[in-house]
Amino acid sequence: MYLRAFKEQLLSGPVEARPHDGEYISRFERWDALASVRRRPRRDFEGKDPGHFFFPPELYPVVLHPMVASRGEGVVRGLLLQRLYDYLDFTTELENLAVIPVATKISRGRSGLNLPEHMRADAHKIVTDEAWHAQFSDDFARQIATSTGSARLGAENSAGPSFVTRLDELRDQLPHALRGVESLLFGIVSETLISGILSDIPRDDRLPSAVRELVRDHAEDEGRHHVYFRSVLRHLWPALTPSERRDVGPLVPGAIHAFLEPDYDRAAYHLGGIGLSRDEIDQVISESWPAHQVRHDISAAASQLTRYFAEVGALDDVRTRDSFAQAGLVGTVRESEQTGCTPREVTA
Numbered sequence: 001m002y003l004r005a006f007k008e009q010l011l012s013g014p015v016e017a018r019p020h021d022g023e024y025i026s027r028f029e030r031w032d033a034l035a036s037v038r039r040r041p042r043r044d045f046e047g048k049d050p051g052h053f054f055f056p057p058e059l060y061p062v063v064l065h066p067m068v069a070s071r072g073e074g075v076v077r078g079l080l081l082q083r084l085y086d087y088l089d090f091t092t093e094l095e096n097l098a099v100i101p102v103a104t105k106i107s108r109g110r111s112g113l114n115l116p117e118h119m120r121a122d123a124h125k126i127v128t129d130e131a132w133h134a135q136f137s138d139d140f141a142r143q144i145a146t147s148t149g150s151a152r153l154g155a156e157n158s159a160g161p162s163f164v165t166r167l168d169e170l171r172d173q174l175p176h177a178l179r180g181v182e183s184l185l186f187g188i189v190s191e192t193l194i195s196g197i198l199s200d201i202p203r204d205d206r207l208p209s210a211v212r213e214l215v216r217d218h219a220e221d222e223g224r225h226h227v228y229f230r231s232v233l234r235h236l237w238p239a240l241t242p243s244e245r246r247d248v249g250p251l252v253p254g255a256i257h258a259f260l261e262p263d264y265d266r267a268a269y270h271l272g273g274i275g276l277s278r279d280e281i282d283q284v285i286s287e288s289w290p291a292h293q294v295r296h297d298i299s300a301a302a303s304q305l306t307r308y309f310a311e312v313g314a315l316d317d318v319r320t321r322d323s324f325a326q327a328g329l330v331g332t333v334r335e336s337e338q339t340g341c342t343p344r345e346v347t348a
């Protein structure tokens with residue numbers, strides 16, 4: 001078992017046979033001076049500005065729905081506290097289940113890609129960053145529970161954040177020989193998108209200052225990770241055979257949605273906790289997150305990442321382009337024909 005784990009690559013097959021260009025510019029040269037694990041203190045929740053909300057209500061629109069808001073400010077604040085707990089738990093699980101394993105494989109030369117030595121060395125720094133993010137998120141949740149006296153609800157029965165099951169579904173769609181690539185793909189997707197998710201919270205002065213500081217610490221590290229995983233994509237795509245690209249490409253929108261789509265199950269659980277019936281929960285969720293709005297928001301959040309995929313030529317494959325179009329991430333093939341633009345121009 002351990003020997004198998006040692007040898008297992010994320011992308012199987014002989015590494016030497018994979019094309020590579022060797023180009024990589026490190027953003028980790030000053031890691032010792034910049035990384036939050038080196039230069040930021042443990043963030044203390046207690047004794048700081050308590051803030052008005054625990055989480056921005058606009059990022060958790062169920063609390064703005066009349067059937068929820070009418071139950072009073074105490075209920076809304078309680079739901080936003082639970083949303084903060086879910087966010088912290090999501091962060092810890094994302095680092096532990098998705099990012100650390102991928103960065104570890106890269107660091108030990110078992111990604112299956114022919115990566116520059118310096119890039120492998122930098123992956124060690126990402127592992128350390130992410131372990132710190134997981135630790136401080138878990139630690140912070142414990143501090144909040146002690147300080148507020150309100151524990152996180154439903155953790156013992158939770159199936160985990162929704163990206164976990166969505167990622168399993170994605171893996172099942174890959175041919176057996178390519179299983180493992182979804183983890184590289186999800187690493188690229190989550191690490192290039194998370195910096196956007198974290199960008200607004202540090203500026204929201206309705207939130208406790210310690211929450212904003214914690215998220216700012218995370219966001220600063222993720223800026224470097226974003227650049228790194230864009231580089232992973234630039235190495236991954238040319239290294240895949242045309243047949244592998246045709247298998248992997250159409251699954252990219254699924255990975256993007258796995259990461260960005262709201263966690264409806266957790267929201268439903270919390271709405272049940274404030275006394276809503278099953279029908280009321282369904283109504284609040286569908287009206288708070290209308291499908292067309294979710295699709296639009298994901299498309300906007302992923303526009304830069306979509307451009308990265310276009311730049312490496314992923315959208316040159318018809319099935320991949322169709323999959324992006326069906327997910328609303330790019331215009332349809334017909335639209336690009338009408339405008340006379342190539343798919344790369346449409347997305348750029």
Ligand SMILES: [Fe+2]
Pocket residue numbers: 095129130133218222
């Ligand atoms: Fe992180």
Ligand SMILES: [Fe+2]
Pocket residue numbers: 099130191221222225
């Ligand atoms: Fe990261």
